[in-house]
Amino acid sequence: MKPGLIVLGASVFLFPHPVKEIAEVAAEIGARVVYDASHVLGLIAGKQFQDPVKEGADVVTASTHKTFFGPQRAIVLCRAGLSGKIDYAVMPCAVSNHHLNTLAGYAVACMEMLEFGEAYAKQVVRNAKRLAERLHELGMKVVGEAEGFTESHQVVIDVGDGEKAAKILEKSGIFTNRCLLPWSGGRPAGIRIGVQEVTRLGMKEGEMEHIAELIANALQDKDVREKVAELTMSFKTIRYEFEEDPAYGYWRQA
Template sequence: MDVLAALQRRPSLNLFPIENRLSPRAAAALASDAVNRYPYSETPVAVYGDVTGLKDVYDYCVDLTKEFYGARHAFVPFLSGLHTMHTVLTAVAPPGGRVMVLAPDDGGHYATVTICEGFGYEVDYLPFDRQRLEIDHAALAARTAERPVDVIYLDASTALRFPDARALRAAAPGAILCLDASHLLGLLPAAPQTLVLDGGFDSISGSTHKTLPGPQKGLLVTNSDSLAEKMAARIPFTASSSHSATVGSLAITLEELMPHRVEYAQQIIANARRLAGELAGLGFDVAGEEFGHTDTHQVWVHPPEGNTPHEWGRLLTRTDIRTTTVVLPSSRSSGLRLGTQELTRWGMKENDMARVAELLARLLLRHEDSGKVAADVADLARAFPGVAYAGASAAVTAG
């Protein structure tokens, strides 16, 4: 097998809500000598020497992360979203503590309950309003007044609405509030109701390769001095290596995106709303009509009678359209979960979403030949070879 050939990008349309495209500079960092190096560090009994200045890169990445999210503290040693989740939970939840999370049927991450139970925590589910597709704050307030909770770990991986940080704080005033924003990190600059670190979330964390177009990694920000101390004390026992190349790649991503972060987030959301509207107009059953279909990067499509989500997923894959099918809170059954963050990173705008929706309709509703649709998919993908929102230039050609 030619492994290097298999690793190269091929023309395809990426509607995964869990992926994005690195800039050329950020991708180059992953192939640098730092991929196998540790930064300089000292303990009372040891010195880990480094002659290349990697610690400066770490410090720079931390500073950029704090600036990007307006936070007083930031941590970037995590290797993934799950790695971050493990570290956060074990840092802030007391032994045997009560932790509330989203049920998987309500959009919660599939792994959270198993991880919490594995650490010996008592797990309860956050009340969820299935009509509005968001947390039921009144029900939560009643439940926590009756029985307090130690930690709320809000882990939405399938979400059309932004969480309201202040409403959540008011509903659970005594709890530590941790937002797993893996899907939302790149959108938070355009979500002032969620990016609240004083009077809202005690921590915001998550993976850095979804709406945030960085490497596969994790980060955490907080304004809480006490929580920052707990994280600093815990990290040496969960992250023996932060993988220096990914730290550099994340720093480059944040540096390039910094001047465009609000515009980029707003465009992702605008594209998602336009894609949802176009799909609905073509005959697809799209969730969330009551509030404009979506407030985030995600679009949910329910399959019609006679079509299983797996059949749709396989057909889309054969046509070089990358998608996911998962359980949707709007129906509590499997459907298409689409995302517009990578298309936006390519440089697509609202009008381009009509072309994307038409390709999906030709394939899934009109049952056109997948080979013909795939050829048009490739043509559309080739028209957007670079990355937008990367530094001073409007677009940069990707290698």
């Protein structure tokens, strides 16, 4: 039996999916392609990642609060002709309430993305690359070396025991996420790091080098808590946002 739906999605999302190639196969067998952009929506909006719509996806789903600036919501984009079925599948089939309390925040986030998204997404990718390179220089097993480590906001390190490493880092004030690796046999051997938040606070390549050193030192049982606190205390202002006249002014112009 041939599939009717091909869903592309990933929580560890270092490189673009082969959407174009899969869309060509899907067209041959009459299947639809769904692309889950939850993790990379801000990078797509900022034009620094693949454009799944141009590459042939029929439907794009995403959360709005990972690399995108918004509050916790979700969006579904689709080709003309599919919206009736999708609207029905969302309401009444899956959702009864569309959480109006976060709608204004989401609209502001969209306007911030239009205005600052490109600069932000460029810095996110630069930061992730520099963090990965520096971790590698410090002797850590960063995943994806042959491909340049990452093209997204994420960096993944094979640490052998991801749970233990994530706990040590957490005690140091550095929050990462243990993750499975394809070769780790169901054990979380990796840790996953995302640079989207520190980038939003204005950190650049120099800070990524510092963070890499803090991570490497913490994993060698050195006490880095004070240094982590110093770094975080000097980056407390959100960047890539409207500063004075709030977004409503922008909205009126648009």
